[in-house]
Amino acid sequence: MEIKVLKNILGANEQIARKNRELLEKNGVFAVNIMASPGAGKTSLVLQTIAAVKGKVKVGVIEGDIASKIDAETVGKAGVPVVQINTGGECHLDANMIQNALANLPLKDIDLLLIENVGNLVCPAEFNLGEHKKVLVASVPEGDDKPYKYPAMFTAADAVVLNKTDLLPYVKFNLEAFTKAVNGINARAGVFPLSCTTGEGVPAWTKWLQKQMRPASSPRRG
Amino acid sequence: MEIKVLKNILGANEQIARKNRELLEKNGVFAVNIMASPGAGKTSLVLQTIAAVKGKVKVGVIEGDIASKIDAETVGKAGVPVVQINTGGECHLDANMIQNALANLPLKDIDLLLIENVGNLVCPAEFNLGEHKKVLVASVPEGDDKPYKYPAMFTAADAVVLNKTDLLPYVKFNLEAFTKAVNGINARAGVFPLSCTTGEGVPAWTKWLQKQMRPASSPRRG
Numbered sequence: 001m002e003i004k005v006l007k008n009i010l011g012a013n014e015q016i017a018r019k020n021r022e023l024l025e026k027n028g029v030f031a032v033n034i035m036a037s038p039g040a041g042k043t044s045l046v047l048q049t050i051a052a053v054k055g056k057v058k059v060g061v062i063e064g065d066i067a068s069k070i071d072a073e074t075v076g077k078a079g080v081p082v083v084q085i086n087t088g089g090e091c092h093l094d095a096n097m098i099q100n101a102l103a104n105l106p107l108k109d110i111d112l113l114l115i116e117n118v119g120n121l122v123c124p125a126e127f128n129l130g131e132h133k134k135v136l137v138a139s140v141p142e143g144d145d146k147p148y149k150y151p152a153m154f155t156a157a158d159a160v161v162l163n164k165t166d167l168l169p170y171v172k173f174n175l176e177a178f179t180k181a182v183n184g185i186n187a188r189a190g191v192f193p194l195s196c197t198t199g200e201g202v203p204a205w206t207k208w209l210q211k212q213m214r215p216a217s218s219p220r221r222g
Numbered sequence: 223m224e225i226k227v228l229k230n231i232l233g234a235n236e237q238i239a240r241k242n243r244e245l246l247e248k249n250g251v252f253a254v255n256i257m258a259s260p261g262a263g264k265t266s267l268v269l270q271t272i273a274a275v276k277g278k279v280k281v282g283v284i285e286g287d288i289a290s291k292i293d294a295e296t297v298g299k300a301g302v303p304v305v306q307i308n309t310g311g312e313c314h315l316d317a318n319m320i321q322n323a324l325a326n327l328p329l330k331d332i333d334l335l336l337i338e339n340v341g342n343l344v345c346p347a348e349f350n351l352g353e354h355k356k357v358l359v360a361s362v363p364e365g366d367d368k369p370y371k372y373p374a375m376f377t378a379a380d381a382v383v384l385n386k387t388d389l390l391p392y393v394k395f396n397l398e399a400f401t402k403a404v405n406g407i408n409a410r411a412g413v414f415p416l417s418c419t420t421g422e423g424v425p426a427w428t429k430w431l432q433k434q435m436r437p438a439s440s441p442r443r444g
Contacts, residue, residue: 091345152311
């Protein structure tokens with residue numbers, strides 16, 4: 001019986017996710033679901049991405065947090081439309097929350113929608129939001145063993161950003177071992193080492209991102 | 223109806239947690255539930271704690287991870303009894319998992335049981351395990367705004383360890399603001415800044431921990 005309830009919840013989420021995707025496609029919006037541990041640098045990556053594509057790509061942002069509007073206020077200063085979702089305890093964003101957020105964004109004026117999920121390396125992997133790509137942000141201080149410990153999230157990702165490479169001299173982290181672990185779990189996800197503090201490595205990430213967006217004028221793929 | 227199911231789950235968890243607590247008390251074991259984001263340094267804190275109390279306190283460890291036995295292997299090298307729980311996807315430890323683990327530990331030979339929860343700053347807060355104290359491990363690279371974003375976890379904690387203080391010179395982190403945020407949410411939880419890499423600050427943490435254990439010979443409090 002418990003399993004039945006869970007099936008219904010996921011079924012409903014999938015249905016709403018599909019509607020979100022249709023609405024995004026209709027408005028020519030490419031959406032990215034950004035997932036990570038707390039403090040890995042999701043908001044910093046959003047800010048770096050906005051700065052890197054400025055003048056070329058019109059960005060909109062959905063900020064997901066259990067509580068507070070700290071991130072939306074930070075992102076709002078970058079001059080892009082932003083909506084803050086407070087999940088009120090929920091450990092992940094779901095498609096219904098995104099449906100509500102989309103209704104509050106000027107979709108016609110957005111090419112790229114960055115959705116910052118709740119900081120959690122487990123639960124968000126299970127909930128599609130209607131996004132085109134899922135991106136996992138790992139960070140150097142978290143350690144190079146995370147792909148083994150959180151395999152569902154690393155399996156779900158279309159790309160893995162490794163943030164805080166500026167801290168590599170100060171912590172034990174084997175970049176080769178990390179990349180090998182990611183590739184072993186998920187052969188399709190590229191790894192993008194970068195530092196949102198120094199900006200190093202950001203161009204490779206935004207180049208990949210814009211390449212994903214290219215089929216936008218023609219039919220899009222998931 | 224969904225809410226009813228959830229109530230039943232939590233009810234069952236509470237019942238098993240109480241049984242775990244009784245079993246721990248009966249065997250004179252003081253149990254600590256260590257919760258944190260992925261990569262905050264839970265295992266490092268376990269290792270530092272084992273080293274600091276060596277010869278004075280007999281330690282046992284339960285390692286909780288979604289997958290892998292990396293942490294149990296690491297801790298096992300420290301020469302203490304250890305059980306690895308693989309939750310197989312579950313985002314938190316629950317009392318039932320601990321009940322099974324306790325059956326596989328030499329409780330008579332353990333004074334202090336360190337339970338390392340799944341790396342997750344949201345879900346573990348909701349599940350009592352039968353532990354005497356809950357400890358949250360935050361870390362400097364995660365940023366000083368985490369208490370505002372993950373209030374349930376910071377509210378549940380009896381103590382907050384702030385790990386990786388050796389990285390303070392390299393990242394933006396306001397220790398005073400962090401401590402103030404913790405105190406604002408949870409007046410009873412002390413903050414213990416320390417570095418598991420350098421060992422700085424560890425004695426204050428283990429002193430607090432051993433003080434909590436003292437009523438062990440007399441009736442224990444929760």
